Amino acid sequence: MARAADTPFDDIETPSLRDGIGYGLRALGLVWANDRWLAIGIAGLTVVLALLPAAAAWVAKEIIDSVLAAIDSGAAADRNTALYWVAVEAGVLASMFAVRRGLTFLKSLLAARLGYAVSHLIYEKTLRMDLPQLEDAAIQQQILLAKQHAASRPYGLVNRIFETAQHAITLVAFAAVLWTFSPWAVLIVLAGGLPLFFSEVNFSGHLFRFHTGRTPEMRERSYLETLMTSDTSAPERIHSAADPQILSRYEHLFSWLFGQDRRLQARRASWAVALGVVSSVIFFSGKVWIVLVTIGGATTLGQMTMLVTVLRQGQNTLSSMLTSVGGGYEDLLYISNLYDLLAIAEPERTGTAKQGVRPGEGFRLEDVAFAYPGANRPALEAISFDVAPGTQLGLVGANGSGKTTLVRLLMGLYTPTSGRITLDGTELKDWDWTALAARTATLFQPFQRYKMTVGENIAMGEGLRITDPAALLAAAERGLAGPLVADLPEGLETRLSKRFLDGRELSGGQWQRLALARAMLRTNADILILDEPTAALDPEAEAEFLELARREQRTLILISHRLSNLQHCDRIVVLDKGRIVETGTHDELIARRGRYRKLFDQQGEFYRESGAGAK
Numbered sequence: 001m002a003r004a005a006d007t008p009f010d011d012i013e014t015p016s017l018r019d020g021i022g023y024g025l026r027a028l029g030l031v032w033a034n035d036r037w038l039a040i041g042i043a044g045l046t047v048v049l050a051l052l053p054a055a056a057a058w059v060a061k062e063i064i065d066s067v068l069a070a071i072d073s074g075a076a077a078d079r080n081t082a083l084y085w086v087a088v089e090a091g092v093l094a095s096m097f098a099v100r101r102g103l104t105f106l107k108s109l110l111a112a113r114l115g116y117a118v119s120h121l122i123y124e125k126t127l128r129m130d131l132p133q134l135e136d137a138a139i140q141q142q143i144l145l146a147k148q149h150a151a152s153r154p155y156g157l158v159n160r161i162f163e164t165a166q167h168a169i170t171l172v173a174f175a176a177v178l179w180t181f182s183p184w185a186v187l188i189v190l191a192g193g194l195p196l197f198f199s200e201v202n203f204s205g206h207l208f209r210f211h212t213g214r215t216p217e218m219r220e221r222s223y224l225e226t227l228m229t230s231d232t233s234a235p236e237r238i239h240s241a242a243d244p245q246i247l248s249r250y251e252h253l254f255s256w257l258f259g260q261d262r263r264l265q266a267r268r269a270s271w272a273v274a275l276g277v278v279s280s281v282i283f284f285s286g287k288v289w290i291v292l293v294t295i296g297g298a299t300t301l302g303q304m305t306m307l308v309t310v311l312r313q314g315q316n317t318l319s320s321m322l323t324s325v326g327g328g329y330e331d332l333l334y335i336s337n338l339y340d341l342l343a344i345a346e347p348e349r350t351g352t353a354k355q356g357v358r359p360g361e362g363f364r365l366e367d368v369a370f371a372y373p374g375a376n377r378p379a380l381e382a383i384s385f386d387v388a389p390g391t392q393l394g395l396v397g398a399n400g401s402g403k404t405t406l407v408r409l410l411m412g413l414y415t416p417t418s419g420r421i422t423l424d425g426t427e428l429k430d431w432d433w434t435a436l437a438a439r440t441a442t443l444f445q446p447f448q449r450y451k452m453t454v455g456e457n458i459a460m461g462e463g464l465r466i467t468d469p470a471a472l473l474a475a476a477e478r479g480l481a482g483p484l485v486a487d488l489p490e491g492l493e494t495r496l497s498k499r500f501l502d503g504r505e506l507s508g509g510q511w512q513r514l515a516l517a518r519a520m521l522r523t524n525a526d527i528l529i530l531d532e533p534t535a536a537l538d539p540e541a542e543a544e545f546l547e548l549a550r551r552e553q554r555t556l557i558l559i560s561h562r563l564s565n566l567q568h569c570d571r572i573v574v575l576d577k578g579r580i581v582e583t584g585t586h587d588e589l590i591a592r593r594g595r596y597r598k599l600f601d602q603q604g605e606f607y608r609e610s611g612a613g614a615k
């Protein structure tokens with residue numbers, strides 16, 4: 001929900017001047033590193049374009065003065081001189097046009113290259129982040145802001161730097177012309193532009209704080225937009241008739257965002273009008289002065305025209321330059337967010353062990369606790385147990401008892417807050433990440449529905465490194481997806497998801513079969529971790545798959561709410577509120593008449609009968 005309308009976001013920090021200069025240089029460095037010829041081309045044309053306005057003003061003066069001379073003398077030579085200057089003016093204007101077009105072309109190339117380069121940096125960074133970092137809401141906000149502005153801001157900043165340089169050179173040339181008349185004329189140009197500059201810089205800071213501070217609302221808005229258009233949310237949304245509520249939330253959010261924009265832009269516009277009036281008054285005072293001096297006979301008509309033109313263009317150029325500086329400052333603020341994101345320390349994966357110090361020991365958990373960042377109580381506490389190779393371990397417990405968290409710790413995706421987890425005698429953090437990951441084949445909860453081909457959905461189990469159709473089909477068979485793949489018109493090549501024109505949609509159970517096939521592709525992993533692997537399968541398929549998994553001869557860690565699935569496990573660990581409350585075989589736990597037995601009895605007549613049989 002949107003916050004109070006007048007939330008000022010004043011507490012959001014903006015970077016210091018020193019940091020800002022550093023960011024600017026890094027952005028230029030990025031351009032240089034990506035395409036130095038493009039950078040050189042833009043810089044060269046910028047300098048040429050910067051000098052042309054002063055040249056044009058000078059040529060205009062020469063035309064007027066030579067025309068007046070020709071009128072006075074009536075000589076053919078003077079007439080030819082005037083025509084010569086007209087031809088020069090045509091050349092200057094044509095060059096201006098050509099250089100401007102060339103610059104626009106090169107800058108469009110730069111925008112595309114830089115947008116890609118920055119997006120690449122962002123994705124390289126997010127791909128190196130670990131799971132807790134990606135689950136951190138503050139980091140997610142930084143990523144969103146960086147992604148939103150990746151294509152525009154770094155290019156914007158570089159463009160503003162070039163523009164500022166161009167305007168600065170033009171100004172120096174204008175100043176040189178004005179100086180010949182009077183140094184005061186240079187001062188008039190400066191006095192007219194500076195107030196606007198300070199106002200723009202001030203508003204750039206406000207805008208940045210607004211955009212940064214409003215990221216939660218922007219995220220909610222984009223979520224509501226997805227909710228109103230996505231096919232996956234459509235069945236529930238349509239059925240629950242939630243549309244008016246969702247739309248009204250969206251409208252509420254929009255008017256809050258719009259109200260803030262309006263207030264800020266209205267203040268910006270009124271300041272711009274007021275300062276524009278000040279600039280005009282200064283300009284016209286300068287013009288009156290030049291006119292009076294000309295009437296007094298101290299300058300020629302041509303000089304007067306040139307001076308007035310230069311005075312006006314000088315003021316415009318200064319205000320464009322200062323607007324570029326203000327805009328560049330605004331770009332820089334967003335880039336500071338980008339660089340803050342890029343500067344986030346990456347998770348230290350310092351482990352190098354390719355195998356454990358006691359091969360064959362399996363997993364050992366010693367007094368493990370884990371708390372999610374910001375959580376007020378640990379998700380797991382005092383967890384100790386062993387899993388010897390080849391053991392089949394069942395994990396059971398109510399929703400939120402910590403089962404998924406526990407298997408993610410075993411996979412090394414989270415690090416225990418305290419305690420130790422070892423695999424073959426070596427702590428997980430000391431393992432080489434690739435070697436550790438290669439030990440486990442996993443069905444995740446929730447599993448992904450990749451909007452790729454069927455083959456790629458399976459190949460993701462080995463990071464898309466396996467492309468051999470025979471291996472993919474074998475995994476499909478072992479994940480009970482063989483008949484499904486055979487039935488699809490293009491087999492492994494079938495594109496999934498209706499989002500694509502030629503894409504096919506699958507049922508929940510069919511998607512789950514592909515997720516199972518993905519896990520089963522990892523034939524070299526000696527540990528199979530299955531987090532609710534059969535929740536979407538029909539009973540026949542469920543029994544068939546679990547039987548298959550049991551025959552795999554690998555360590556099996558199985559999470560299931562259907563306790564009958566765990567009957568064959570060598571050991572069952574029962575979790576409650578993040579703690580182990582019971583362990584034992586199915587029969588032992590049934591006989592103990594504790595938590596497991598209670599859960600088991602609650603699962604209906606069928607399970608109770610088979611439990612009684614086991615007693």
Ligand SMILES: Nc1ncnc2c1ncn2[C@@H]1O[C@H](COP(=O)(O)OP(=O)(O)OP(=O)(O)O)[C@@H](O)[C@H]1O
Pocket residue numbers: 135372373375379397398399400401402403404405406
């Ligand atoms: N990514 C997360 N960030 C913060 N807290 C989380 C996260 N995932 C889970 N939790 C919290 O940790 C606790 C344990 O969650 P976990 O998913 O491990 O339970 P579970 O036993 O697998 O539940 P279920 O049977 O519903 O799948 C819950 O209180 C949950 O709210």
